Amino acid sequence: METPGRPTAEEIELTLVGTPARYTRAEVSAKAGVTGELAERIWRALGFATLADDAVAxxxxxxxxxxxxxxxxxxGLLDEQTVLRMARALGQTTARLAQWQAEIMIGAMLPADTEPTDADLARVLETSQALLPDFEHVLVHVWRAQLAAAGTRLLALADVTDELVPTRVHVAVGFADLVSFTRRSRDLDEQELAMLVEGFEARSADAVAEHGGRLVKTLGDEVLFTASSPAVAAAIALDLVERDDLRIGLAYGPVLPMMGDVFGTTVNLAARLTAIARPGTIVVDGEIAGGLEGNPSVEVHRMRRRPARGLGTVQPFVLRRSSR
Known part of the structure; x- marks a missing residue:
């Protein structure tokens, strides 16, 4: 039986894309009925490199x-600028998703302690081809469900602000930071460090999703999340701090949503409160503290006022689960 050879770039592309390369840049834009300039802007927005004019790609x-x-x-439903922004969102998101999924597959299927053989690499590609239809179906379903969830959040905000797509929205913002990450990472090899980061991100994502929050982004040893109310943010933070050795800062107020991220003074305040927090504690601003008043499941204790870089002096509070 012939041993499979190392997959080539062309074989990988044909297996995963499904159709072979036939056209140059000029030919693909002509066949699609769009200008070459627009096609080039779309490819760049999607994150693909500009190729030579004669490259059949x-x-x-x-x-x-x-x-x-x-x-x-x-x-006429969308203008060119909107299409390019949508393409950029699609390209950046799917590039990260594809890289992440490829790393998972390779990590699961290739030997950890020895150099992979050509047969090992061929087996990864064969398995990917077999699973591709199921992955594609799940991807489209999850995207539609997430789109519905995003639309529902926007409608809920519109009920409060009278704007369907408000320029600023009021939400609770939370930062959760792994304690002593730099020191701990020095004692770990690459595989152990990857497991530490992935485990932290997985537990954080689970806690945020369980309470109906939104995980905005992960930054290795830190996660940023939002929640619709102080009570939801508090529930997320209390669960997080019980799962990992963390510092957490929470603030409530207006944010500017942009490119799936959030910006503004409220985000900066949450970050500054995280820096104030001691290991294993949750520090919140006055808006969160006020929003939790009368909540029997939590306790909020005033701290001394602190300077916060760029924000002046702030009044922080410590949040704990109720001992009653």
């Missing part, structure tokens, strides 16, 4: 995708 699937973009523009 585009497939019939690329033509179909570009044609759909042209149809959206031709319908």
């Amino acid at each position: 585009f497939s019939d699937a690329d033509v179909a995708a570009l044609s759909r973009v042209g149809t959206m523009l031709g319908s």
